[in-house]
Amino acid sequence: MKEIQLRILVVEDDVSLADGLVTALKRDGHTVDLLQDGIHALEALTNERFDLVILDLGLPRLDGFSVLKQLRSNKNSTPVLILTARDAIEDKVEGLDLGADDYLVKPFDVIELKARIRALLRRSNGRSVSEIHYRNLTLFPESHKVVYQEKDINLTRREFTLLHELISQPGHVYTRDVLLQLIYGWEDNVDSNALEVHIHHLRKKIFPDLIRTIRGIGYVADKKVE
Amino acid sequence: MKEIQLRILVVEDDVSLADGLVTALKRDGHTVDLLQDGIHALEALTNERFDLVILDLGLPRLDGFSVLKQLRSNKNSTPVLILTARDAIEDKVEGLDLGADDYLVKPFDVIELKARIRALLRRSNGRSVSEIHYRNLTLFPESHKVVYQEKDINLTRREFTLLHELISQPGHVYTRDVLLQLIYGWEDNVDSNALEVHIHHLRKKIFPDLIRTIRGIGYVADKKVE
DNA sequence: GGGCGTCTTAATTTTCCCTTAAGAATCGCG
DNA sequence: CGCGATTCTTAAGGGAAAATTAAGACGCCC
Numbered sequence: 001m002k003e004i005q006l007r008i009l010v011v012e013d014d015v016s017l018a019d020g021l022v023t024a025l026k027r028d029g030h031t032v033d034l035l036q037d038g039i040h041a042l043e044a045l046t047n048e049r050f051d052l053v054i055l056d057l058g059l060p061r062l063d064g065f066s067v068l069k070q071l072r073s074n075k076n077s078t079p080v081l082i083l084t085a086r087d088a089i090e091d092k093v094e095g096l097d098l099g100a101d102d103y104l105v106k107p108f109d110v111i112e113l114k115a116r117i118r119a120l121l122r123r124s125n126g127r128s129v130s131e132i133h134y135r136n137l138t139l140f141p142e143s144h145k146v147v148y149q150e151k152d153i154n155l156t157r158r159e160f161t162l163l164h165e166l167i168s169q170p171g172h173v174y175t176r177d178v179l180l181q182l183i184y185g186w187e188d189n190v191d192s193n194a195l196e197v198h199i200h201h202l203r204k205k206i207f208p209d210l211i212r213t214i215r216g217i218g219y220v221a222d223k224k225v226e
Numbered sequence: 227m228k229e230i231q232l233r234i235l236v237v238e239d240d241v242s243l244a245d246g247l248v249t250a251l252k253r254d255g256h257t258v259d260l261l262q263d264g265i266h267a268l269e270a271l272t273n274e275r276f277d278l279v280i281l282d283l284g285l286p287r288l289d290g291f292s293v294l295k296q297l298r299s300n301k302n303s304t305p306v307l308i309l310t311a312r313d314a315i316e317d318k319v320e321g322l323d324l325g326a327d328d329y330l331v332k333p334f335d336v337i338e339l340k341a342r343i344r345a346l347l348r349r350s351n352g353r354s355v356s357e358i359h360y361r362n363l364t365l366f367p368e369s370h371k372v373v374y375q376e377k378d379i380n381l382t383r384r385e386f387t388l389l390h391e392l393i394s395q396p397g398h399v400y401t402r403d404v405l406l407q408l409i410y411g412w413e414d415n416v417d418s419n420a421l422e423v424h425i426h427h428l429r430k431k432i433f434p435d436l437i438r439t440i441r442g443i444g445y446v447a448d449k450k451v452e
Numbered sequence: 453g454g455g456c457g458t459c460t461t462a463a464t465t466t467t468c469c470c471t472t473a474a475g476a477a478t479c480g481c482g
Numbered sequence: 483c484g485c486g487a488t489t490c491t492t493a494a495g496g497g498a499a500a501a502t503t504a505a506g507a508c509g510c511c512c
Contacts, residue, residue: 143397143448144440156469157442194471196489204491215479215488382458420460422500429501441468441499 006030006051006117011041011067012083013059021054024113038062045071045078047223049132049168052117056083075133081117083108134167134221137206148206155205158183158198166211171223173214233275236260237267237293238282238309247280250339264288271297271304275358275394278343282309301359307342309334360393360447363432372432379431384409384424392437397449399440 008025012018013036025032033050035041038059045053045067053071057064068080083104104113132139138147144160146153155163165182166174180195199211199219211219234251238244239262251258259276261267264285271279271293279297283290294306358365364373370386372379381389391408392400406421425437425445437445 140397143399143446144443145448158470192471193473193489197471197491200490200492213489384459418460419462419500423460423502426501426503439500 007049008032009041009044009050009053010034011036011038011053011059011064012056013037014056021113036060038064038067042067042070045076046074047170050078053078053080054083055080077131077133132164132167134170135210137167137210139164139167146206153205155202159202159205162198163202163206166219166221170221173218173220175218177218179218233277234258235267235270235276235279237262237264237279237285237290239263239285240282247339262286264290264293268293268296271302272300276304279304279306280309281306303357358390358393360396361436363393363436365390365393374432381428381431384420385428385431388421388424389428389432389436392445392447396447399444399446401444403444405444 008030010018010021010025010032012021012034015036018034018036022032022034033044035044036059039061041053041055041059042062044050055064055067059067064082068082071078071080081104132141136149139160140146141164144155146155146160146163161183162179165179176195183195183198199213203210210221212222213219236244236247236251236258238247238260241262244260244262248258248260259270261270262285265287267279267281267285268288270276281290281293285293290308294308297304297306358367362375365386366372367390370381370383372381372386372389387409388405391405402421409421409424425439429436436447438448439445
């Protein structure tokens with residue numbers, strides 16, 4: 001089976017445990033980000049897209065439960081795997097109630113962790129998980145569909161690729177070069193306004209100020225509605 | 227006797243029990259998914275196809291009865307084997323009333339479980355084994371037939387395989403590669419439009435927008451009727 | 453071996469997407 | 483305020499992907 005590279009967020013304040021986790025996951029080819037408290041975690045999850053979150057419950061500043069709760073109330077359905085201490089069985093129940101997808105009791109075996117990750121992603125793959133939410137917009141990478149205000153919007157391949165990239169990191173400015181490369185690979189296609197045309201179509205199909213132009217540089221999907 | 231590989235969903239929140247169950251079933255070559263609460267179970271059953279469900283009654287978030295009830299009201303006839311505690315005899319009655327196919331009292335013997343599974347599948351084999359419903363369409367895997375609007379439609383082997391796969395995960399885009407492989411195995415049959423032709427026949431025999439084309443990628447049976 | 457149903461191939465048509473191009477609008481800067 | 487540069491907008495052409503059709507190949511059952 002072809003292994004997939006995932007974008008994983010680990011939220012864990014125990015440094016040695018976190019380090020081991022991150023190292024193990026990176027060795028599997030995943031992109032791993034580590035944060036050590038709930039506030040930062042929630043921020044990151046609001047502004048960027050992850051394929052999976054591994055979340056410790058006992059966190060400084062904002063505990064894991066609260067993070068999970070807020071995450072789900074934001075309609076964010078990123079799969080969450082919870083880490084709990086051995087004795088806190090009722091934590092497990094509460095976590096699942098709040099929308100966690102799985103849990104793991106500390107200390108755990110890396111083998112088991114990996115198995116859980118596989119299971120979790122297999123499970124969520126068939127369904128519409130890893131939807132991407134942005135403002136009142138939902139992207140379904142699985143079905144190549146976009147829903148905006150309850151309506152289905154049909155995007156072409158190029159349009160979808162662009163939008164997917166732009167809103168997967170709101171607030172991040174993508175240069176024209178980067179976006180062109182995303183579509184065309186490394187072929188050098190100098191003079192062409194194809195990109196502008198695609199952006200134009202996107203704005204027309206969804207809403208005009210979805211993508212903001214940074215003159216002379218590129219485009220960005222803004223982080224917040226001003 | 228040739229053993230059949232089944233796709234089994236285990237819904238059980240008692241971890242150690244569930245683990246044992248899953249391990250035992252996997253050792254028999256089955257594909258096993260484990261979920262730990264009713265909501266997730268119902269979701270999975272709505273979006274994917276299983277050959278058998280092993281369902282605990284005492285589940286968090288949504289109890290086994292409710293899952294079963296909803297399942298049947300959705301016209302889903304996947305065989306269900308219920309797990310109940312020793313003393314809850316009336317549970318058994320209610321469960322069978324609701325459309326369970328068998329029950330098993332905890333704690334149980336794995337040998338017995340397997341026997342029940344065999345019996346259950348043998349029994350349901352005579353009937354319409356796990357018919358598949360999709361929109362106003364019913365698929366009967368063993369007869370290769372499809373009923374659409376009270377009418378029988380005869381599908382050929384290829385057509386049936388394709389349709390079966392597509393609607394077993396509504397909303398999931400199947401790439402041309404995946405579908406070709408489904409039919410032809412690993413032989414490399416490069417240029418051929420056989421797939422398009424089969425899709426064409428399916429649309430003609432049933433209804434045209436049953437399968438949506440994702441240009442440049444593949445095909446999908448959409449999740450909702452828009 | 454003939455006939456039937458099914459699958460594949462092949463040729464043609466249709467559809468749809470991407471790009472191009474050219475003029476209009478907008479922005480930034482002097 | 484005006485000019486050049488950049489981006490927007492629009493429409494049309496080319497081209498690739500898919501749909502459609504028909505015919506031939508294949509396998510299977512009698």
